[in-house]
Amino acid sequence: MSWKLKFLKKSVWVFHVNTGACNNCDIEVVDLLTPKFDVERFGIKLVGSPRHADALLVTGVVTKQALPRLIEVYRQTPKPCVVFAIGACACGTGIFQRGYHVAGPVDKVIKEEDPNAIIAYVPGCPPKPEAMISGVVKALSVL
Amino acid sequence: MEVMNNIFWILIFPGFLFTVAVGLVVSWVVRKVTALVQWRVGPPVLQPLYDILKLTGKEILIPQQANRTVFIFAPIVGMAGVLLLSTMLWHITIWQSQYVGDVIVAIYLMVLPSLALILGSSASASPHAALGTSREMKLVMSYELPLVLALIVVIIKSGGELSLAALASQAPIASISGFLAFFVSLLCIQAKLGFVPFDIAESETEIASGVLIEYSGVLLAIWKIMQAMMLVALPLFLVMVFLGGFGTTGASFAGGIGKYLLVVVLIILIKNTNPRVRIDQAMKFFWVFCGLALAIAVVLAMLGNTYDISWL
Amino acid sequence: MDIHELNAKLESLKDKLISIDKTTDKRIYLTCESANSFDLCRFLYEDTDCRFVIATVIDSDNYFEILYHFAYDQLGLVITVKSLIRDKDKPSTESIATFLPAAEWIEREMHDVAGIEFKNHPDMRRLILADDWPDGVYPLRKEFKK
Numbered sequence: 001m002s003w004k005l006k007f008l009k010k011s012v013w014v015f016h017v018n019t020g021a022c023n024n025c026d027i028e029v030v031d032l033l034t035p036k037f038d039v040e041r042f043g044i045k046l047v048g049s050p051r052h053a054d055a056l057l058v059t060g061v062v063t064k065q066a067l068p069r070l071i072e073v074y075r076q077t078p079k080p081c082v083v084f085a086i087g088a089c090a091c092g093t094g095i096f097q098r099g100y101h102v103a104g105p106v107d108k109v110i111k112e113e114d115p116n117a118i119i120a121y122v123p124g125c126p127p128k129p130e131a132m133i134s135g136v137v138k139a140l141s142v143l
Numbered sequence: 144m145e146v147m148n149n150i151f152w153i154l155i156f157p158g159f160l161f162t163v164a165v166g167l168v169v170s171w172v173v174r175k176v177t178a179l180v181q182w183r184v185g186p187p188v189l190q191p192l193y194d195i196l197k198l199t200g201k202e203i204l205i206p207q208q209a210n211r212t213v214f215i216f217a218p219i220v221g222m223a224g225v226l227l228l229s230t231m232l233w234h235i236t237i238w239q240s241q242y243v244g245d246v247i248v249a250i251y252l253m254v255l256p257s258l259a260l261i262l263g264s265s266a267s268a269s270p271h272a273a274l275g276t277s278r279e280m281k282l283v284m285s286y287e288l289p290l291v292l293a294l295i296v297v298i299i300k301s302g303g304e305l306s307l308a309a310l311a312s313q314a315p316i317a318s319i320s321g322f323l324a325f326f327v328s329l330l331c332i333q334a335k336l337g338f339v340p341f342d343i344a345e346s347e348t349e350i351a352s353g354v355l356i357e358y359s360g361v362l363l364a365i366w367k368i369m370q371a372m373m374l375v376a377l378p379l380f381l382v383m384v385f386l387g388g389f390g391t392t393g394a395s396f397a398g399g400i401g402k403y404l405l406v407v408v409l410i411i412l413i414k415n416t417n418p419r420v421r422i423d424q425a426m427k428f429f430w431v432f433c434g435l436a437l438a439i440a441v442v443l444a445m446l447g448n449t450y451d452i453s454w455l
Numbered sequence: 456m457d458i459h460e461l462n463a464k465l466e467s468l469k470d471k472l473i474s475i476d477k478t479t480d481k482r483i484y485l486t487c488e489s490a491n492s493f494d495l496c497r498f499l500y501e502d503t504d505c506r507f508v509i510a511t512v513i514d515s516d517n518y519f520e521i522l523y524h525f526a527y528d529q530l531g532l533v534i535t536v537k538s539l540i541r542d543k544d545k546p547s548t549e550s551i552a553t554f555l556p557a558a559e560w561i562e563r564e565m566h567d568v569a570g571i572e573f574k575n576h577p578d579m580r581r582l583i584l585a586d587d588w589p590d591g592v593y594p595l596r597k598e599f600k601k
Contacts, residue, residue, distance in 0.1 A: 003200065004197075004200030004201070007193055007196045007197035007200060008197055008200070010190075010193040010197070011190065011193040011194045011197045035178075035181040035182065035183045036183075038178070038183035038184055038185075040174070040178060040183070040185060040186050041183075041184045041185060041186055041187070043186060043190055043193060043194070048353075048356070049355070049356040049357075051204055051356065051357060051358065051359040051363075052355070052358075052359065052363060054197070054201070063585065064585035064587065064588070065585040065586065076204065078201040078202040078203070078204055078359045078360055079201070079202055080200075080201070100594040100599070101584075101585065101594075
């Protein structure tokens, strides 16, 4: 297992999942992947399919409608993988705490599906791209 | 002894290990030059190797309705085709071996990776992959004919030689028909490698990775290795056929490396300065524009051959 | 049309309205009962040059209020028709999507969250609530408790 994680740290392919966000965090995630911040030097690349991904960038509080879709995307990501909860809503439901459409923050939903999931939190509303890079690098260094 | 020789050639030099190593370095060069063109830094040297090793550590997920045998064997068939092609081309370059019709074998082997891609993605049982399959099939049907016609131009100019070693001793690019044929076949190679402007099949943002959408783990690693090996074999083919081959001694070896790098840089620059085209635009381009250009080139080549004018 | 013609046209509707409020220079509220809202909206959309912007619904203490916002771009005004639905058990009103296709989706959303029934709506289906949300539970009503 350790050699798999060793190479996972050097080459992280990310897939972006929006589970009912206001799109603010999505704009920042897409901003992060532009040439200005150059995440390719860390080996980070955006891929179009969850089956190619090592890290899921999940934004948004998980709505009831998005819940089965998020579980399906998580199951289609080959393990070992890391789930990054981006933004205040994903980390802990943010301002939608007692909303009627909320199915729980990302860690509660993912842990029900897979208790051994690796989840990292990048809070902020929205987090700056520099904060996201710092969060990804810190998470990879403690794997 | 013969068997040991063959195994050494296929597996180590100039076969699997050598091609994969050079392929990974060249794919790093592509990513680094792309990064520099975009005013950023780009990945470290070993990044393609890290990608492959990371992919071998991930689990393989096969969709339930996929055809398992074809799904698993398609990348292996593709890689075997490119491996054979690369070994053959390097063998001809270094040891000047030849046999009748090796040009035909080279063309046949060059189709195998595209065919494997079509088979693998159609076995994936996914609507995105089906879309990618249909686009890749249309693309292959469009660029194979211009590639063969360009080769025919070169064969006409050389007076009917059908072996690569003999073709490699001439440089047809120094003539009008040769230059047209080189330009067209460069774009066909761009389409075969799956680079912009012709990366329609694996277009990432349009159809969620198209042909390779359901692949993961070791199988995806084999696809990536195959694409890296194609970066070694296909520009080498262009160098041998159009630019006068790859020498084995001193100055001509350095010249050969220079020619190879020139082709690779041309591919990278075309990749970085063009948007992706639609499949119908690509088909129209290959059938109409390239077809016309090559028709003119064939006529000029035949005229040049009959009347012995070398610059036509 | 300038402001005086607009005022004259609004005066002609006086019998259908409860009140006309000009809260600021650019905002006019026309309060009416739910039975008259269809005619008022049709008048604003077809007989003046107003553009439909959006509709909103709120559960007040004694009635449901549906606000239809229309923009009059030549003068930069927003004219709002405030329609009061007195029946809180089975609120219903005439759908304006019959002549205004742009209102189709917002009426579907108002039906989903507050349970207003829109008569003669061309295509009443669930819009924003989750697929497994139970029927008959309307989240934006005051009596809804999570």
